[in-house]
Amino acid sequence: MSAAADAARTTANILLEIEAVLFRPDAPFTFTSGRKSPVYVDCRKIISFPRARAKLMDLAVERIAASVGYESLDVIAGGETAGIPFAAWIAERLGLPMVYVRKKPKGFGRNAQIEGTFPEGARALLVEDLATDGGSKLGFIEALRGAGAEAAHSFVVFHYGIFPEGIARLEAEGVSLHALCTWYDALAAAEAAGYLSGQGLAEVKAFLDDPDGWQEIVFYTNPQSRGRIVRWMLEEVEAPYRAEYLTYGPALQTPEFLAVNPMGKLPAIRHGGTVVTETVAICSYLADAFPERGLAPPPPARGAYYRWLFFSAGPFDAAITARAAGFEPPEAVRGMIGYGSLERVLDTLERQLSAAPYLAGTDFTTADLCAGAQLVFGQHIEVIAPRPVFTDYLDRLAARPAFRRAAALDEAAQAAMDQQGETREQPA
Ligand SMILES: O=P(O)(O)OC[C@H]1O[C@H](OP(=O)(O)OP(=O)(O)O)[C@H](O)[C@@H]1O
Numbered sequence: 398m399s400a401a402a403d404a405a406r407t408t409a410n411i412l413l414e415i416e417a418v419l420f421r422p423d424a425p426f427t428f429t430s431g432r433k434s435p436v437y438v439d440c441r442k443i444i445s446f447p448r449a450r451a452k453l454m455d456l457a458v459e460r461i462a463a464s465v466g467y468e469s470l471d472v473i474a475g476g477e478t479a480g481i482p483f484a485a486w487i488a489e490r491l492g493l494p495m496v497y498v499r500k501k502p503k504g505f506g507r508n509a510q511i512e513g514t515f516p517e518g519a520r521a522l523l524v525e526d527l528a529t530d531g532g533s534k535l536g537f538i539e540a541l542r543g544a545g546a547e548a549a550h551s552f553v554v555f556h557y558g559i560f561p562e563g564i565a566r567l568e569a570e571g572v573s574l575h576a577l578c579t580w581y582d583a584l585a586a587a588e589a590a591g592y593l594s595g596q597g598l599a600e601v602k603a604f605l606d607d608p609d610g611w612q613e614i615v616f617y618t619n620p621q622s623r624g625r626i627v628r629w630m631l632e633e634v635e636a637p638y639r640a641e642y643l644t645y646g647p648a649l650q651t652p653e654f655l656a657v658n659p660m661g662k663l664p665a666i667r668h669g670g671t672v673v674t675e676t677v678a679i680c681s682y683l684a685d686a687f688p689e690r691g692l693a694p695p696p697p698a699r700g701a702y703y704r705w706l707f708f709s710a711g712p713f714d715a716a717i718t719a720r721a722a723g724f725e726p727p728e729a730v731r732g733m734i735g736y737g738s739l740e741r742v743l744d745t746l747e748r749q750l751s752a753a754p755y756l757a758g759t760d761f762t763t764a765d766l767c768a769g770a771q772l773v774f775g776q777h778i779e780v781i782a783p784r785p786v787f788t789d790y791l792d793r794l795a796a797r798p799a800f801r802r803a804a805a806l807d808e809a810a811q812a813a814m815d816q817q818g819e820t821r822e823q824p825a
Pocket residue numbers: 476477478479480525526527528529530531532533534535
């Protein structure tokens with residue numbers, strides 16, 4: 398094993414041991430940007446483990462000597478903030494001066510972006526804890542060069558290794574990136590130590606191979622299904638998604654689709670490593686996954702919200718489909734039928750909508766989306782007769798741009814499927 402490969406394995410094992418790298422394919426992390434990831438790294442933790450950090454810094458100076466040279470550097474520059482302690486330890490080991498670079502000039506006083514000093518033409522090594530796509534490195538390098546340094550090298554403990562275009566950009570700027578390990582090393586160490594196997598391992602590999610593709614929402618639907626409700630929700634949250642249209646019949650019974658929904662039913666979504674089925678569950682999941690859209694009240698205020706969400710998934714859906722199927726529960730068994738009767742369901746809904754503009758109060762929520770879509774469907778198939786309160790309510794819902802976008806997309810999808818002669822019939 399080469400020294401670099403050996404160092405990569407040791408680094409990965411240390412980072413696993415101190416829980417600086419975490420793998421959670423079953424419950425992906427959500428970053429501030431809303432991006433999802435089954436992996437997470439926090440190199441800042443290293444500073445709190447003296448033995449681990451000493452070993453990593455020993456490996457760092459060996460790596461720097463091998464990649465940059467023994468006498469090829471004049472100053473070590475730490476990038477604000479996480480890079481600063483690592484730069485200090487490396488400078489100490491190499492017996493070199495140190496400076497640190499702010500992300501932006503201070504804005505007053507000397508307006509310094511670099512703290513510390515070096516002579517014109519000093520050969521600087523930029524040190525940071527980690528590199529994702531290398532974007533921050535460019536800013537630090539520019540500052541170093543602006544202050545007269547030659548800056549052709551950057552060192553990090555951990556490099557994601559999954560954004561090649563970022564590294565190409567650094568190289569184009571004349572900067573070589575040196576790292577002790579990447580996600581691929583961490584993954585190999587996690588696999589060897591038994592942290593990951595089977596589906597979890599496959600999930601992490603899929604993410605590392607295509608991080609953007611992995612987190613795109615895949616929407617399995619047919620425009621004739623309850624997928625229309627989910628489509629509306631997807632348009633409300635405005636997250637990127639890719640629709641996969643499936644015809645009824647064998648396409649829903651393939652092993653691939655049954656792995657998504659063992660019921661062989663539509664709709665379903667996959668978001669990162671998370672698969673969600675059941676229309677209202679999908680809508681609730683999306684409301685929580687994209688909280689900035691304000692489609693669910695805060696948890697302490699969710700009483701009415703949950704009531705009407707579950708009302709739409711349970712009694713309302715069952716009452717409409719039973720009536721549409723020609724099934725009327727006999728009087729004697731109504732007590733054991735969750736919804737009692739369609740009339741009772743509709744009267745309850747009407748009372749609520751006479752008291753407030755939306756089901757959970759003054760604001761539109763995912764409960765309105767789910768119940769409103771059922772109401773639209775029930776009226777469309779003439780199982781529900783229009784009532785003035787319902788008409789006003791549906792006018793409010795139909796005025797939403799997401800509602801209109803979703804309807805147009807599903808109409809277009811239906812037309813395309815019709816043109817291809819794909820079945821419109823739902824199986825028995
Ligand atoms: O953009 P890249 O070059 O790929 O590197 C990622 C940067 O993100 C982190 O710092 P962050 O911006 O969170 O700032 P901090 O160190 O001050 O917390 C990390 O320490 C790197 O500087």
